[in-house]
Amino acid sequence: MARATSRRTVLGAAIAVAAGAGALSSSAAAADRSATSGAAGRTARSVDNRFWSSYTDWHRGTPDGTRPSAGRRAGVVIARPAGTVEYTDPHTGRTEPWEYGSWTSPVHRSTVPATEVVASWNARTPPGTWLQVELAGTYSDGSATPWFVMGRWAAGDEDIKRTSVDDQTDGRATIWTDTFSVDDPASGVRLSSYRLRLTLYRRPGARLTPVVWRLGAMASDVPDRFTVPASEPGPARELAVPRYSQNIHIGRYPEYDNGGEAWCSPTSSQMIIEYWGRRPRAEDLAWVDPAFDDPQVCHAARQTFDHQYDGCGNWPFNAAYAATYPGMNAVVTRLSSLTELERLVRAGIPAITSQSFLKEELTGAGYGTAGHLMTVIGFTPDGDVIANDPASPGNDAVRRVYRRREWENIWLRTKRYNASGRVVSGTGGVCYLYWPEHPSPAQRRALAAVGIH
CATH class of the missing domain: 3.90.70.10 (Cysteine proteinases)
Structure with missing residues (x-):
């Protein structure tokens, strides 16, 4: 149990330090009562979900070597690859070339300026294929984030090793395994909008392609309580x-x-x-x-x-x-x-x-x-x-x-x-x-x- 969510504990410790939290005190107890009463009177939602999954959705994004696929379930696939890249798998040390194509979502302005964002995707990756999901956004003060990797994924584990990417930060937010998290929510910094970039990979010359049917994210700013x-x-x-x-x-x-x-x-x-x-x-x-x-x-x-x-x-x-x-x-x-x-x-x-x-x-x-x-x-x-x-x-x-x-x-x-x-x-x-x-x-x-x- 503990290992399965240990980095949540690390995240919690980081937030607690940023907020100056420590041992139980009368001021902490007062904050507890305040958070409870505030939540009771709050009617605005603290969560925003945006998922792209329809044929129309896929047409609204920006393709580079990909195309929408109608099929039984609308999705996005590699069309004519945009290029070839060398990828060194950090868990095997193996370097291989991969053809790729990408699809970038429209900018989504979240109804909830967010302290956290978690992406999700639904896909099929035949042998010899895999995908990467990235997020980039704009903060509430108008400054931009870099592109953060939210996951490198394949259904199997023979071609690449499924992985998150550590040590990603711009000094204002950090990627904690699968979660974009504002480092200091008390500062008022929030992520106002974001785009997702999906990159599909396959072995050079192959005709197979990943198929992605759903891509999106949950953005949230849940009040401290x-x-x-x-x-x-x-x-x-x-x-x-x-x-x-x-x-x-x-x-x-x-x-x-x-x-x-x-x-x-x-x-x-x-x-x-x-x-x-x-x-x-x-x-x-x-x-x-x-x-x-x-x-x-x-x-x-x-x-x-x-x-x-x-x-x-x-x-x-x-x-x-x-x-x-x-x-x-x-x-x-x-x-x-x-x-x-x-x-x-x-x-x-x-x-x-x-x-x-x-x-x-x-x-x-x-x-x-x-x-x-x-x-x-x-x-x-x-x-x-x-x-x-x-x-x-x-x-x-x-x-x-x-x-x-x-x-x-x-x-x-x-x-x-x-x-x-x-x-x-x-x-x-x-x-x-x-x-x-x-x-x-x-x-x-x-x-x-x-x-x-």
């Missing part, structure tokens, strides 16, 4: 989501983030992928020891592994993995309340949520964590959260019921106190949403209500 207002429970519903434990995989394939001990994210992803009726093919699992139960969880860990971060908790890599299955869409976003999550569940859409907490903050969990992913599958008549928690001793123990008020707070807060009394970050409602290409009308409305189109 140690607690959030309590919400009123909605109607009860529980979805029949498969249950998988990460802990039965402890010690298996330690080259992928120390084995199952840190596989909360891919285990959660696999649960929802199978909820939607998708599974790996037998040939996809041929590499897994046949003596292992639930080999698809091992497969999910390998297919989400970030070789720079050295873990399986890269948020966009998990979404991209889910979208490799036929007819699937996937994004990383933030929700603002349990009410929004309840609406999704009522429509039949479970969600993967990210949270961190001390052992005593979540009754029944039996552990504390600096960062953990679990799958929300329903709500009880009293409004308590029904979660498939992969941090369980076995599959039969995965289904948990957590107290609404406790769970709501550990998921939606942006600040918390760790075991040493220091201020560190919370994820502020981060979640992964996976859904089929043709959702029901109710599912479409529920997604639209949280800004996903």
Whole structure:
């Protein structure tokens, strides 16, 4: 659990230092009360989602060696390559030439001047192909960022090693694995607008091409808060989501983030992928020891592994993995309340949520964590959260019921106190949403209500 989101802790520590945060004090407690009351009265959304996914969307961007592809699902592909580039894989040391073409989105002016941005993409990368996603934007004072790499990705790991890129900063913002983050939000600096640049690669002379069906980002400025207002429970519903434990995989394939001990994210992803009726093919699992139960969880860990971060908790890599299955869409976003999550569940859409907490903050969990992913599958008549928690001793123990008020707070807060009394970050409602290409009308409305189109 801790390894899967360890850089979130680093990010939280950096923000805390920038804000002058330290041990618990009366002034910190006052800030807690102020943040809570302010959030209760705030009506403006703190999250902006923009995704390009239609044939019209792809025509609105700027191509360089690429073209829109109509097909069953509109996308963008390599047409006549713009050139050839040498790429040295930092994780293998191998240098190879690659043909490439790029597509750059129109400038998107976010409805939320942002302190954080997370990109997502849905794509197919046949063997011998891969892609890179970059972000560049304009700050609220009119100055520009450089192009930041948000990920280098392939569905497999034979051609390049899937990777984030460390040590990217312009002195005002930093890329923390998969997240663009303003270094000092208290300064008032925000990212007002951005563009995404997609570069598609293939081996020289090949006819294959990556196909990208969805590209976009979630921009947010979630207010600092140690607690959030309590919400009123909605109607009860529980979805029949498969249950998988990460802990039965402890010690298996330690080259992928120390084995199952840190596989909360891919285990959660696999649960929802199978909820939607998708599974790996037998040939996809041929590499897994046949003596292992639930080999698809091992497969999910390998297919989400970030070789720079050295873990399986890269948020966009998990979404991209889910979208490799036929007819699937996937994004990383933030929700603002349990009410929004309840609406999704009522429509039949479970969600993967990210949270961190001390052992005593979540009754029944039996552990504390600096960062953990679990799958929300329903709500009880009293409004308590029904979660498939992969941090369980076995599959039969995965289904948990957590107290609404406790769970709501550990998921939606942006600040918390760790075991040493220091201020560190919370994820502020981060979640992964996976859904089929043709959702029901109710599912479409529920997604639209949280800004996903």
